[in-house]
Amino acid sequence: DAGITQSPRHKVTETGTPVTLRCHQTENHRYMYWYRQDPGHGLRLIHYSYGVKDTDKGEVSDGYSVSRSKTEDFLLTLESATSSQTSVYFCAISESGGPSYEQYFGPGTRLTVT
Amino acid sequence: AQSVTQPDIHITVSEGASLELRCNYSYGATPYLFWYVQSPGQGLQLLLKYFSGDTLVQGIKGFEAEFKRSQSSFNLRKPSVHWSDAAEYFCAAYGSSNTGKLIFGQGTTLQVKP
Numbered sequence: 001d002a003g004i005t006q007s008p009r010h011k012v013t014e015t016g017t018p019v020t021l022r023c024h025q026t027e028n029h030r031y032m033y034w035y036r037q038d039p040g041h042g043l044r045l046i047h048y049s050y051g052v053k054d055t056d057k058g059e060v061s062d063g064y065s066v067s068r069s070k071t072e073d074f075l076l077t078l079e080s081a082t083s084s085q086t087s088v089y090f091c092a093i094s095e096s097g098g099p100s101y102e103q104y105f106g107p108g109t110r111l112t113v114t
Numbered sequence: 115a116q117s118v119t120q121p122d123i124h125i126t127v128s129e130g131a132s133l134e135l136r137c138n139y140s141y142g143a144t145p146y147l148f149w150y151v152q153s154p155g156q157g158l159q160l161l162l163k164y165f166s167g168d169t170l171v172q173g174i175k176g177f178e179a180e181f182k183r184s185q186s187s188f189n190l191r192k193p194s195v196h197w198s199d200a201a202e203y204f205c206a207a208y209g210s211s212n213t214g215k216l217i218f219g220q221g222t223t224l225q226v227k228p
Contacts, residue, residue, distance in 0.1 A: 042204055042218035090157060099146035099208040105157035
């Protein structure tokens with residue numbers, strides 16, 4: 001299994017509070033991704049990174065920011081959590097961005113915003 | 115815009131029966147297509163992928179998928195389902211840029227009856 005960990009695995013927070021989710025990898029892969037999973041929507045890309053300090057938006061980036069100061073860590077921040085951000089968040093990594101490079105997924109973080 | 119559709123939200127089959135999960139895509143050029151499986155409480159695992167060439171691709175765990183350009187479909191099949199196949203299955207297509215962006219279908223939940 002690819003070495004991907006996510007922390008925390010579960011979190012309950014209140015509306016309006018900031019939240020940071022962490023993805024840590026031990027594979028030295030260049031690309032890292034944050035997805036959210038919601039019933040009826042599958043997985044949707046929030047942000048991705050193609051190197052240290054290099055990030056870009058996905059299809060559902062509003063209300064989220066990311067940072068990558070080291071190859072192994074990719075942080076997802078909800079500056080002011082809303083109930084619509086209740087979801088399961090998955091991190092993924094890949095060696096490069098081309099289609100032949102498999103994306104490996106972490107175990108997920110279940111976030112509940114009350 | 116590129117999209118992936120899985121028409122069946124939930125499917126129930128008896129153990130030992132055959133399985134077919136449907137996936138339709140919309141994309142002008144030849145797409146790169148994937149099937150992932152998600153066991154309860156787990157991340158996603160790649161089952162198989164199609165890039166080009168032979169339209170029937172074999173994957174892990176006895177799964178196969180057939181690409182049909184005329185029908186814009188990439189259906190997943192298994193001749194004999196096992197109880198351990200109960201999971202959620204996602205079809206995905208690679209985005210048009212070389213960024214690793216995957217576009218996922220809504221997912222199909224497979225229930226296996228004893």
